[in-house]
Amino acid sequence: MSTNAITKNDAEWKATLSAEQYRVLRKKGTEPAFSGKYWDHKAAGVYRCAGCGQLLFDSGEKFDSGCGWPSFSAPAEKNAVAEQADVTHGMHRTEILCSRCGGHLGHVFDDGPRPTGLRYCINSAALTFAPTNKPPISSGSKSD
Numbered sequence: 001m002s003t004n005a006i007t008k009n010d011a012e013w014k015a016t017l018s019a020e021q022y023r024v025l026r027k028k029g030t031e032p033a034f035s036g037k038y039w040d041h042k043a044a045g046v047y048r049c050a051g052c053g054q055l056l057f058d059s060g061e062k063f064d065s066g067c068g069w070p071s072f073s074a075p076a077e078k079n080a081v082a083e084q085a086d087v088t089h090g091m092h093r094t095e096i097l098c099s100r101c102g103g104h105l106g107h108v109f110d111d112g113p114r115p116t117g118l119r120y121c122i123n124s125a126a127l128t129f130a131p132t133n134k135p136p137i138s139s140g141s142k143s144d
């Protein structure tokens, strides 16, 4: 566990998360494909854990996988996510968890784009998005 690990009991999580966030993050639920708010979300910015706010993914690694969930080729920081073998539902998958609060995020598959070849398939409900705070790029500015 990292030094700043978050530990809350079930009632505390229930009180701070929405019903859908709680179901995904704490009960390892999965939102239906194409139902979440970020699967087709293309704005520049960062995605944080809906449970604890840790930076998890950057829009620069987001790609259109067509699977109906937000998909990333890599986490924003290597240690932002933890992996765990998941053999439920008769499948061998690798579960992805927030390394800080242990919240369930989704799964990682090895059919992603190069160079990583990975596809982090993440529930929108496990994420909150913050747009990059940059001034808009001036194209063809009128002054000088």
Ligand SMILES: [Zn+2]
Binding pocket: 049, 050, 051, 052, 053, 054, 098, 099, 100, 101, 102, 103
């Ligand atoms: Zn977290």
